[in-house]
Amino acid sequence: MKQKNKINFIYLIGKLKGHLPTLLLGGISMIIYVICWPILAWLSGKLIPAIGQGNTKQVLIVILQALIIFIIQKTAQYLQDSLLAKPALALSQDLRTTLFRKLQKTNIIFIEKLSSGDIAYRLTEDVDRVGEVIYKSIQDTTPSIFQLLAVFGYMIFIDWNLSLATIILAPLIALLVSDFGGKVLKASEQSQDKISSLAGLLSEAVQGLPMVKAFAVEAWLQDDFDKQVKLHKEAKYKMLRLVALQHPIVGLIEIIGILGILTIGTYRIQTGGMSNEEFGSYFTALIMLIDPISHITTNYNELKQGQASLRRLNEITNKPIEISSSERGITPDRIDGKLSFKDVCFSYNDHKEVINKINLDIDNGKIMALVGPSGAGKSTIFSLILKFIEPSSGSIFIDNYNLNKVNTNYLRRLIGIVPQKTFIFSGTISEAIRFGRPTTKANIVNAARIANAHGFIEELPDGYETFIEERGNNLSGGQLQRISIARALLGDPTILLLDEATSALDAESEESVQKGLQQAMHNRTVLxxxxxxxxxQKADKIAVIEKGEVLEVGSHKELINRQGRYKDFCDKQFIKSY
Structure with missing residues (x-):
């Protein structure tokens, strides 16, 4: 299921309607700011003849009037900028939270295809760029357009014949800005793709630095990083060069226009078409057009860069969300935990099936182990139970309920999972076990006791309030895994999924964790x-899975006696029967 709401600037500006009072006050300030420009041009027309005549009194009066107008204008500009900043920043914040909310609903398969650095860049830099465009559109581009209209309207009022020469230049400048804008958009997309790749590499480099050092391949990593930096620099330079080229070209056209207006204006004065005072006001107004044109040109380029960011953000919104909506589905009063797979098949993107007509029954309160080579489909079975993915065909049942019809959030609250690679967010041990769920301190302690974690937690200086550093650097692997088991047990789950929870531990740590696991599995359905x-070996049933198919099911002793694939695995690991 794909998201239909595409984020664009029209959609974002429409979201500003919730800030109408602030926008109204900002708009009034903007109008005052814009009106001041033609008044200043008019005062300039009065000032120039007074200077020429040496009329000091008149000069001082006009200067005082201009100063008052300047103060009014700058006050209005401050109010305009500060008032309009609030809704623009609120919009940026709303966009970031909306995208993160959608990210959490996105199908896990597609999330795993994106690097963490790339996602982080999109939700920070790309969102900031879009927010900046919205802010400048409201605070800078809009008043610049109004300034152009107001000042040019005043110029037409003074002398419409002379204004025709100015109008001729406008389409030429517009065409140039539009052409450059398209090129800037393309160059900006390339630049942002490169910086995303760089962010992804940087994220991997930080996580993998101990391994890089262990293999003494710092030079290789530095070389790879340098290449990515160079590619980003070249893409960024291409964009900046386009922007840099645009300004002098537009500026040259503006200067040619000014010189042309001076020539035509001189002729108009000589023929009596306009007075010196009128031409002074007109020429000042003409100069006043340069600044808003420059702002509009610059902001147009930033708009194109913002469009590149929007396209990248829409790549997140367009990812398929989880098919099984957490807001729908049944919530049975009681679930015992029996799991049944009936002719279940699954394939990624209609390619070769990862799971092929699996039939399995796991009785409630029993332990079933899934064994087989890497890539056999064991982890896919976990993903199917958690409804990260759904079967291509066949059905999965929990008790007598089809998993597809069970409310997703309800189902996941019935399941506790202990992954092979422990991941714990930074925070206190209490927060790590709680994991965002409402509970009591007593429940946290009870979960820790069952997981065989309470003892070492109590020995820490701050006990349950001990802060776990990023990636759990201040705790051992065994301690982190026991916290992970406590986290899984907190909600008293009916079903427990264990993904080789002790494979990365030393013998001493494994013993502690195994004790916690044995206590955790009591009276639960366990895979x-x-x-x-x-x-x-003490599992109630063992299912041997290979190439997505169940080859054999039975107890350890039964499978050993069967002399099949399981016996081969045991022989390779020097495991005999009881």
Missing amino acids: VIAHRLSTI
Whole structure:
């Protein structure tokens, strides 16, 4: 299911309607700011003849009047900028939170295809760029357009014949700005793609730095990083060069126009078409057009860069969301935890099937281990149970309810999962076990006791309020894994999914974690992905999976006696029967 709401600037500006009072006050300030420009041009027309005549009194009066207008204008400009900044920043904040909300609903398969650095860049830099465009559109581009209209209207009022020469230049400048804008958009997209790649590499480099050092390949990583930096520099330079070229070309056209107006204006004065005072006001107004044209040109380029960012943000909004909406589905009063797979098939993007007509029954309160080579489909079974993905065909049942018809959030609250690679957010141990769920301190402690974690937590200086650093650097792997088990047990789940939870631990840590796992599995339906077969010999059932198919199911002793694929695996790991 894809998102239909495409984010564009019209959609974003429409979101500003919730800030109408602030926008109204900002708009009034903008009108006052714009009106001051033709008044200043008119005062300039009065000032020039007074200077020429040496009329000091008149000069001082006009200067005082101009000063008052300047003060009014700058006050209005401050109010305009500060008032309009609030809705623009609120819009940027709303956009970022909306995108993050959609990101959390996006199908997990598509999230895994994006690098964490790229996603972080999109939700920070790209959103900031879009917010900046909205702010400048309101605070700078709009008053610049009104300034152009007001000042040019005053110029027409003074002498419409002379204004025709100015109008001729406008389409030429507009065509140039539009042409450059298209090129800037393309160059900006390339630049942002390169910086996203750089952000992704940087994220990987920080996480993998210990491994890089261990293999002494710092030079290789530096070379790869330098290449990405160079590619970004070249793409960015291409964009900046286009922007840099646009300004002198537009500026040259403006100067040619000014010189032409001076020539025509001189002729008009000589023929009596206009007075010196009128021409002074007209020429001042003409100079006043340069600044808004420059602002509009610059902001147009930034608009194009913002469009590139919007396209990248829409790549997130257009990703398929989870098919099973958490807002729909049944919520049974009681679930015992029996799981049944009936002819279940699954394939990614209609390619070769990862799961092929699997039939499995896991009785409630029993332990089933899934064994087989990497890529056999074991993790896919976990993803199917969690409804990260849905079967291409066949059905999965929990008790007698089709999994597709069960409310997703309700289902996931029934399941606890302990992954092979422990991931814990920074925060206190209490927060790590709670994991955003409403509960009591007693429940947290109870979950920690079952997970065999309470003892070491109590020995820490701050106990349950001990802060876990990023990536859990201040705790051992065994301690983190036991916290992960406590996190899984907090909601008293009916079903427990264990993904080889001790494979990365040393013998001493594994013993502590195994004790916690044994206590955690009591009276629960448990599925275990196991690579080390020594850890699952006491499972009620063992399913051997290979190439997406179930080859054999039975207890450890039964499968050993069957002399099949499981026996081969055991022989390779030097495991015998009881």
